[in-house]
Amino acid sequence: MIQRPIPITYQHRVAFTHGAFDSKNHTVCDLIAESSGLEGAAKVLVLIDSGVAEGNPRLLDTISTYCDIHSDVIQLVAPPMAMEGGENCKNDWSLVEKIWKAVEFHKICRHSYIIAIGGGAFIDLAGFAAATAHRGIRFVRMPTTTLSQGDGGVGVKNGVNYFGKKNWIGTFSVPFAIVNDLEFLKSLPPRACRDGIIEAIKVALIRDSDFYAFLKENAEKLGRLETKSLEVAIRRSAENHIDHISTSGDPFEYGSARPLDFGHWVAHKLEQISDFEVSHGEAVAIGMAIDILYSVEIGLLDSETAEEILALIRTVGFDLWSEYLDQSVGGKPVILAGLEEFREHLGGKLTITLVPGIGRKIEVNEMDENAIIRAMEKLRADQFAECPEVSVG
Ligand SMILES: NC(=O)c1ccc[n+]([C@@H]2O[C@H](COP(=O)([O-])OP(=O)(O)OC[C@H]3O[C@@H](n4cnc5c(N)ncnc54)[C@H](O)[C@@H]3O)[C@@H](O)[C@H]2O)c1
Ligand SMILES: [Zn+2]
The missing domain is CATH 3.40.50.1970 (Rossmann fold)
Known part of the structure; x- marks a missing residue:
C-alpha cells in the first residue's frame, strides 16, 4: 500500500x-x-x-x-x-x-x-x-x-x-x-428572529459559561428582541459554533459525536410530527428542556441548575411544552422514536450530548426511556402548574 x-x-x-x-x-x-x-x-x-x-x-x-x-x-x-x-x-x-x-x-x-x-x-x-x-x-x-x-x-x-x-x-x-x-x-418576523436565541443558549451551555452568564443577564432584553443584546448573542453564538468546528478535530463529521446537536434528537422529531408547525428554535427549546430534566433524573445535573436553565429559556420567550409531545403509539410517546432516527441520521452508534453543568458537555451512548418519560412528565406538570386552568361555574 x-x-x-x-x-x-x-x-x-x-x-x-x-x-x-x-x-x-x-x-x-x-x-x-x-x-x-x-x-x-x-x-x-x-x-x-x-x-x-x-x-x-x-x-x-x-x-x-x-x-x-x-x-x-x-x-x-x-x-x-x-x-x-x-x-x-x-x-x-x-x-x-x-x-x-x-x-x-x-x-x-x-x-x-x-x-x-x-x-x-x-x-x-x-x-x-x-x-x-x-x-x-x-x-x-x-x-x-x-x-x-x-x-x-x-x-x-x-x-x-x-x-x-x-x-x-x-x-x-x-x-x-x-x-x-x-x-x-x-x-425578520419576530418569531423567526427569536429562534436563533435558542441556539445561542445551546452553544453557551455546552462550551461557554461566560456567554451563558451574558445570556442570563440579558434574558429579558433578548425576550423583547432588543437589537443590541440580540446582535451580541448572535455574534457570540456564531463565534462559539466556529470555534467548535475549527477545534473539535472533526469538522467533516467522521465520528458519531455531534455536540452542536444538543437537544436536537427531540427537536427533529417534534418538528416532523408537528408537520413543521413547531419551528426549529421552538423545538430545540423543548428538546433541551427534556434532556436537561433527563440529566436530573439520572443524577447528572443538579435540579437547581436545571431550573435556572429552564427559567432562562422561558424568559427569552420559548414555551417548554407542545401538545405534540402527547402523541403516543403502543403506549409510548412518539417522540422516543426520535432517538433511533437521530442515530440513523448521524450514522454510527447512538451518541447524545448532555450537559452536566453550565459550559460543559458529555456524550452518552444510551438513554433510559423511563427516565425520558419521567422528564417529560415533569415538564408537562410544570407547564400546567404555570398556567392553572380556571374552572368556571
Ligand atoms: N448547512 C448547515 O450546516 C445547516 C445547519 C443547520 C440548519 N441548516 C438548514 O437551514 C435551514 C433553515 O434555515 P433558516 O432557519 O435560516 O430558515 P429558512 O432559510 O427556511 O428561511 C425561513 C424564511 O425566512 C425568509 N427569510 C430569510 N431571511 C429573511 C430576512 N432577513 N427577512 C425576511 N425574510 C427572510 C426566507 O425567505 C424563508 O421564507 C434548514 O433547511 C436546515 O436544514 C443547515
Ligand atoms: Zn439547530
Missing part, C-alpha cells in the same frame, strides 16, 4: 457588518480583492432568497450600485438573481440546475465567486450548487436569519433534500467566506 497524508488548512472566515452593500462598506470587496489574486476584477454571481428581497425592496438595486462603484474588484456578471428561499427551495432540483446554468452561461470559473444572500435553506441550496459546479466555485455566504447567522450558516455543510429526505445530497465544503450582515435581521 502506498499511503501519504494530504495536509490542508482552511481559513474559516466570518465577517460581521452592518449594511454590507452601503457604498462605503468595504467588507465584501476587501474579501474579494485580498484573495482573488487576479489582475482585474473577479466575476461575481449574486443569488438572493426572494423572501429577503421582498423584505428589503431596494436590495437588488443597492447591490448593483455597490458592484458598479467597486467595479475595479467586482465584475457583476448579471443583475442579482432572486430565487425562491425557505425549505421548499431545497426540494426543487430545478433550482440547482438553474444555478448551474447561470454558472455555465456567465463562464463562472473557480476564480470567480458566487455570493448567496438568504436564510439557511437558500444558503444550503446555493452552497451545494456552488460546491459541485466545476468541483467548487468560491462561495460567499450571507446568511440572513438569526438561526443561520448564529448557527447553520456559519458551518461547512450544504445540501438539498432528495428521496423525500432532508439534506440527503450535499457536501462538506468550507466556504470562501461568510458575511453576517446584522441589518438583515431587521426584516
